[in-house]
Amino acid sequence: MTKVDVMQLEVGMELLEDVYDDHGVVLIGAHSLLNDVHIQYLKRKQIESVSIRSADTQTDFEGTSTQTVTYNRLNNPSDVDEKYQRTVHKFKGIYNEFKLGRVPVYEEIQDTLEPMYEAILNDESFTRKMWQIHAYDDYTFDHSVRVSMISGLLAKWCKLEVKGIKDAALAGLLHDIGKCNIPDNILNKPSPLNFEEFKVIKTHATLGYILIKDIPNINYDVMLGVLQHHERVDGTGYPNGITGNQMSYIAKIVSVADVYCAMTADRVYKPAMHPFEVASFILEKCYSSLDFSMSKTFLSNISHFYIGHRVRLNNGQEGEVIMTYKDDPARPLIKVGESFFDLRRHIELEIENMLDL
Structure with a gap:
């Protein structure tokens, strides 16, 4: 310093x-x-x-x-892209091993995440640039690496020791591994799932737990993170409908990261929401289904990464995010020309889109 x-x-x-x-x-x-x-x-x-x-x-x-x-x-963008792409590529190999019924060794999985561990612990500039990286592969692989990265960051922001940070990142990487046993016609359906298809998708958390529980040396907290990442603190989640006091700490971390990554990603049937829109959603849900403390910690830290980015407001004006507020990270200070708009006070204004992500 x-x-x-x-x-x-x-x-x-x-x-x-x-x-x-x-x-x-x-x-x-x-x-x-x-x-x-x-x-x-x-x-x-x-x-x-x-x-x-x-x-x-x-x-x-x-x-x-x-x-x-x-x-x-900031790191050279090409260096960041290369490191990220390499991690996604390695994870794709691990995913396909599971899909073929072969369980990878623990050390192979850890090796995949080594660049991520280094970045999470030591390199804020890599982390900042990560938000601007576009998907290199299909949603499952890209999403898993992003959830891993954000889970590790959130664990760091929650002041966990290095072991806890690594466990959170690993649980994030493997949280959707059970999807390798979901039929491709459901997993890759280019439209919203019907009720029966959604029932099948909901089995992926349990399937993932079954796949990884016999990996030698894997931590039990990682297993619970995979099993419980769709549980909710108010008992409305799955697979077991448990409440917050029954959820593991790592699972609470991965659940917030998963929600954020899913909502900010483009899908065939649903365009991505911009980060401040997702922040509003998480702020709302932290009073019901998402862990309150975890959500607040995440939003107060993640919002800093969008300072300096350009946005379009709902009145058609374009401006720059100048600062964010811990009391309301979804409504930052925007500079438009020579004027400043604190969106906490200008309640008639909303961020319609981010222009440079």
Whole structure:
């Protein structure tokens, strides 16, 4: 971590910590990549210095940090794409092994996730770029890797130890593995499922648990994450209709990640929802079916990744996300031309679409 005088800030530097005003209000969230508007805003607020992530500042496997003096920038997009594509490709091989009735060894599965573990623990810039990666393969493989990544991140944001972070990422990767035993005509149907087809799909959580439970060395928490990722804290989920106090911690993590990834993905029969629209949905569901604390932690952290992106409002105007708010991450501050619109106060305005995802 490096403290940098606000007068010396440069576009592209990454905040390591939230920046607060004198009243304790977050001005700009941690992990934001600074742009000109941010820097001028900090100057107007008379902030003297901020914590900037250094290029080699990494959280190691004991959770400690080291300090260096050069600044962290976004990875080369092609490097990020290549790493992500390689992980999806490896997972496709594991999925097909399960489909053919051959259970992969634990070490092979862990090897698939090694680049993800490194990125989750040490590389915020990879994480930030991941949201802009488009699918390379069919939905099942791409979705599983995204859920893995977000599950690991959420575990990190929940302050789990490295083992818990890895368990969450592994459960996320394998959460839909039971779908390899679902008939392809149902799994790949280009329209919404009917009642009977949905009953078949709902068996995938149990099928996945059965597939992985005999893998030597696999953690029981990972198994429960796979089995329970469609359970809901109010008892409305499946396969067993259990409630929050019966769900494993890892399952609560994977369930939030799964909902987010599913709703922000394009499907043949349903276009993707934009992230702030999904944030509104999760905010609503955290009072009923999704774990409250887990959902709030997820949204307060994930929203920072969309600062700097361009959006279209429902009045037709286009602008840039300048900052997000922990009390309402679904309604950020938008800059349109020289005007600023706090969507928490302008309730007539909604984000209609994100233009650069």
